[in-house]
Amino acid sequence: MKIGVVVFPGSNCDHDAYYVLRHELGVEAVFLFHKEHDLQGVDAIVLPGGFSYGDYLRCGAIARFSPIMTEVIKFAQSGGPVLGICNGFQILCEAGLLPGALLRNRGLRFISKHVGIRVVNNRTIFTGDLESGAVLRIPIAHGEGNYHADPDVLAELNAEGRVVFQYCDDHGNVTDEANPNGSQFNIAGIVNAKGNVLGMMPHPERACSPLLGSSDGLGIFRSLAHSLEIVAA
């Protein structure tokens, strides 16, 4: 059993994700190159952060049409777990695997800092090891992370518990001051209707070791691994 990390030209968090899976969790991890059509029999896929294809046209717009994405889309549609982080979230939206879009940050600036995110739904395969309502300290690093969707889509996301993470303050309060980029409902991460595709702007792979200032992101990868029952003893 193994987890694949897709490598697009311009991906820059692919090795971080690989490192976490292999060395922090002891899971077999492989890189999946953007030009390939072979998913190498993986049980889950990570679309990592970065600036795929330079983020030209729109973030994720070109990556979405790369050869490997044909297979990733089929994999996701047949229920395979896919975790999209930052640019990966943008690609999932462009690919139509998640609703909505990520707009330019409200303050126009690229933001790189640790933020608080609240675990709103811990009944997903990505959050099963986390406590509902827990506050995770995880860094964000993006210029286009301002989540936007039509009002009916937002209502559906809320009604179905598909908002998984919301930006919050240190005490877990979801406030406008704690919203770094202007996302509607402070949305930091959502899942699809089937629950097998998660997109999130914060970078859990950058918060998986005390050395990096926070280990709060590890629970997300561990949850996924547990759900696949492939954590090494």
Next chain:
Amino acid sequence: MYKAEVNVTLRPAILDVQGKTVEHALHSLGFNSVGHVRIGKHITLEIEAASLEEAQKIARQVSEQVLSNPVMEDVAVTVHEVIAEEAGA
């Protein structure tokens, strides 16, 4: 041959933060009569097609499927025929 001009703009309901920032800058420069600044993308394409209708169809397809994202953007497409330049030009 045909030439297509594609204008991609953020949908009216979406706050155009870039446009707002430019608008603020214009106001601070004293251009107070200027408002509702919206920023978009202008894309030009050349299309080989047998007819204007076919060129328009291709232009609409690429505009709707790739060049714009219907969640956040509107797209307007115009297509016109380009007379081939004289040989050697």
